[in-house]
Amino acid sequence: MNERMGEAPWYGRVTSATVSGFTAECWSEDTEGARVPRFGELVCAVDGPAPVYALVTDVATGPADSTRPVQLRGAPGVPLEEVHRQHPHVLPLLRTGFSATTVGHGRDGTLRPSLPGSPPPVLAGVRGCTDDELAQVCRSPDFVPLLMLTGVLGDQALAALVRRAAATHPDPSGELVRLCREIGAHYAGDPQRWMTLLRLVDPGGEA
Amino acid sequence: MTLDLEQIAAHLPALRERQAEAARERQARLQAALAQATGPLAEPGALVARIGEPRTSWSWAQPLDRLDARCRSTAPPARYTVVATDGSHVAPDRHASLAYYVVNVGRVRLHYGVEPSATLDSVAVLEDREDALMVRSSADASAEERVSGALLGGLRAVRELQAVADLAEAEPGDWPVVGLLDGTLVPWALAPLVSGTGREEVRRMLIDEGVVQALDRLRAVAARRQVVVASYISNPNASEVVHALRLASCPLLDRGSPTEGVAWCERCPRGGPAGGRDCDRVGAEPDARPFRRLLAPGERSGVFLRRNVSRDAVEALVERAGHPVGFAYCNVGPEVARLEFPLWALQSGGAADLLHAVVQDQATQGAGYPVALQEAHEQAVITAHDRGALDGLLERTVGAALGWGDVGAKRRSKLRRAV
Numbered sequence: 001m002n003e004r005m006g007e008a009p010w011y012g013r014v015t016s017a018t019v020s021g022f023t024a025e026c027w028s029e030d031t032e033g034a035r036v037p038r039f040g041e042l043v044c045a046v047d048g049p050a051p052v053y054a055l056v057t058d059v060a061t062g063p064a065d066s067t068r069p070v071q072l073r074g075a076p077g078v079p080l081e082e083v084h085r086q087h088p089h090v091l092p093l094l095r096t097g098f099s100a101t102t103v104g105h106g107r108d109g110t111l112r113p114s115l116p117g118s119p120p121p122v123l124a125g126v127r128g129c130t131d132d133e134l135a136q137v138c139r140s141p142d143f144v145p146l147l148m149l150t151g152v153l154g155d156q157a158l159a160a161l162v163r164r165a166a167a168t169h170p171d172p173s174g175e176l177v178r179l180c181r182e183i184g185a186h187y188a189g190d191p192q193r194w195m196t197l198l199r200l201v202d203p204g205g206e207a
Numbered sequence: 208m209t210l211d212l213e214q215i216a217a218h219l220p221a222l223r224e225r226q227a228e229a230a231r232e233r234q235a236r237l238q239a240a241l242a243q244a245t246g247p248l249a250e251p252g253a254l255v256a257r258i259g260e261p262r263t264s265w266s267w268a269q270p271l272d273r274l275d276a277r278c279r280s281t282a283p284p285a286r287y288t289v290v291a292t293d294g295s296h297v298a299p300d301r302h303a304s305l306a307y308y309v310v311n312v313g314r315v316r317l318h319y320g321v322e323p324s325a326t327l328d329s330v331a332v333l334e335d336r337e338d339a340l341m342v343r344s345s346a347d348a349s350a351e352e353r354v355s356g357a358l359l360g361g362l363r364a365v366r367e368l369q370a371v372a373d374l375a376e377a378e379p380g381d382w383p384v385v386g387l388l389d390g391t392l393v394p395w396a397l398a399p400l401v402s403g404t405g406r407e408e409v410r411r412m413l414i415d416e417g418v419v420q421a422l423d424r425l426r427a428v429a430a431r432r433q434v435v436v437a438s439y440i441s442n443p444n445a446s447e448v449v450h451a452l453r454l455a456s457c458p459l460l461d462r463g464s465p466t467e468g469v470a471w472c473e474r475c476p477r478g479g480p481a482g483g484r485d486c487d488r489v490g491a492e493p494d495a496r497p498f499r500r501l502l503a504p505g506e507r508s509g510v511f512l513r514r515n516v517s518r519d520a521v522e523a524l525v526e527r528a529g530h531p532v533g534f535a536y537c538n539v540g541p542e543v544a545r546l547e548f549p550l551w552a553l554q555s556g557g558a559a560d561l562l563h564a565v566v567q568d569q570a571t572q573g574a575g576y577p578v579a580l581q582e583a584h585e586q587a588v589i590t591a592h593d594r595g596a597l598d599g600l601l602e603r604t605v606g607a608a609l610g611w612g613d614v615g616a617k618r619r620s621k622l623r624r625a626v
Contacts, residue, residue, distance in 0.1 A: 065585070068585070071574075073572075084323065085319075085320075085323045086319075086323075086572075087572065087578075088317055088318065088319065088323035088324055088325040089315070089317050089325040089327065089578060089579070089582050090325075091325065092325050092326070092327050093327070093582075
């Protein structure tokens with residue numbers, strides 16, 4: 001059973017946004033119910049005039065204060081847990097965040113595969129999506145051209161999205177073939193890139 | 208660039224020669240000071256016996272151990288907590304529409320051992336009340352002190368010490384706790400503000416209900432678990448130990464009447480603006496210089512007491528309240544640091560070793576400066592950006608509602624920075 005069939009996990013809050021995407025910061029590890037999204041995962045910024053659906057196209061972790069780089073700590077071969085044990089102050093000073101590219105928005109109770117009229121507000125909560133929302137987004141993948149603009153990261157995220165959408169569908173193989181056929185039309189002018197994406201989607205070559 | 212470096216450059220050849228000569232002289236003084244510190248005067252009691260009761264304006268150090276004592280740091284305990292605080296403030300600005308000050312205290316709790324953890328936060332307080340911005344004497348209606356400058360700095364230092372007491376009191380478990388502060392343990396610079404008539408309110412606020420009460424609380428915690436509190440002074444500029452060596456080398460000590468063998472600076476045979484005093488021979492100030500040579504990395508000195516402290520000095524007030532302050536030097540590797548602590552903190556078995564072990568480990572982690580203090584500073588610091596955001600917040604939420612008048616012309620010109 002898919003774990004996201006239940007209550008969707010909370011991932012963070014929007015820290016900056018445009019209509020074509022947003023960045024968000026994740027809550028700290030010890031915040032109850034908070035998690036970090038996976039690369040290529042479908043997420044939803046729930047606050048604002050309309051829920052905004054977006055695909056995670058990057059996940060980053062590093063110092064909260066960009067003027068204070070993390071110093072090298074721990075000798076070669078020392079396990080990470082031991083390094084954390086010796087330097088417990090480091091973890092609270094780190095932040096994890098993610099970037100997401102808009103793939104649709106909700107209006108009148110339906111999910112539309114187009115850009116919203118306005119970006120989600122800063123500090124809007126971001127949660128994971130249900131399998132049903134994932135299926136709705138993938139029903140008509142007209143968001144692909146926007147993802148293509150983000151280059152390699154967009155292609156990799158799209159491949160992950162397709163794999164997940166197929167895996168949660170009642171007919172995984174059929175859904176995989178359908179999605180690849182519809183998405184492939186957008187890559188008609190760049191067969192090399194399309195072949196790369198296909199290998200990412202389906203290393204076994206079924207599609 | 209408004210500074211014409213060419214004008215400065217013209218002075219550099221002479222400066223270089225002067226500095227080279229000064230370096231040679233400093234080296235000779237250091238050698239003489241080291242020879243004195245490691246000779247017969249190093250024996251316990253010998254230095255004080257030699258100096259007696261000098262008549263000098265210098266503060267000087269009374270060693271409680273051998274003058275040249277060297278103690279090696281041990282490993283920290285298997286499980287312990289370091290709590291540290293540091294502060295910063297926004298002083299009242301007479302050009303602003305609202306008179307207020309902000310004190311921000313950064314707090315750090317680092318727990319080491321089986322279940323390591325860290326808590327880093329800050330506590331900010333904004334005061335705009337009249338009685339918080341001005342301290343008035345109850346004895347003299349005309350005696351009042353605006354809370355800014357040294358007084359605000361002292362208030363901040365008190366809040367830092369109180370925050371260490373808060374953290375020590377809140378610490379669970381029964382493992383050792385080391386409390387660290389940055390700078391001097393008690394704010395010596397407050398002396399002019401807390402002495403004399405009309406100052407009793409400031410004295411009550413900062414000393415009796417401030418430093419003393421916080422140290423009382425820490426001592427109460429130390430009565431039920433191992434707690435050591437100390438302040439850490441990086442690149443210390445104090446010279447009490449060197450002053451003691453100077454006094455011990457005073458030629459007046461070896462004479463009979465009229466001075467009866469007393470080091471008496473007003474009767475210095477070679478005193479005066481031209482310099483050349485006999486004691487300059489061992490004048491290797493500051494203390495950190497000889498201790499840099501005496502102590503190997505990872506070693507600490509013995510404990511010293513500061514002597515010849517004015518009766519009205521903050522230190523004397525705190526001592527009379529039961530908290531005499533001692534100090535020691537530690538070679539943490541990149542530098543010699545000074546630790547100041549209430550003497551009671553070192554009276555329990557192993558307390559000095561615990562403090563030294565933790566300070567050395569913290570400094571090693573922090574590339575020469577204790578990592579807990581580094582992080583407390585980072586939590587406390589108020590940047591120019593923060594200050595601008597605070598001004599904007601006050602203007603939007605209070606100023607707009609109350610229709611504050613325009614800010615002063617000088618402040619306005621600084622904000623615009625237009626050509």
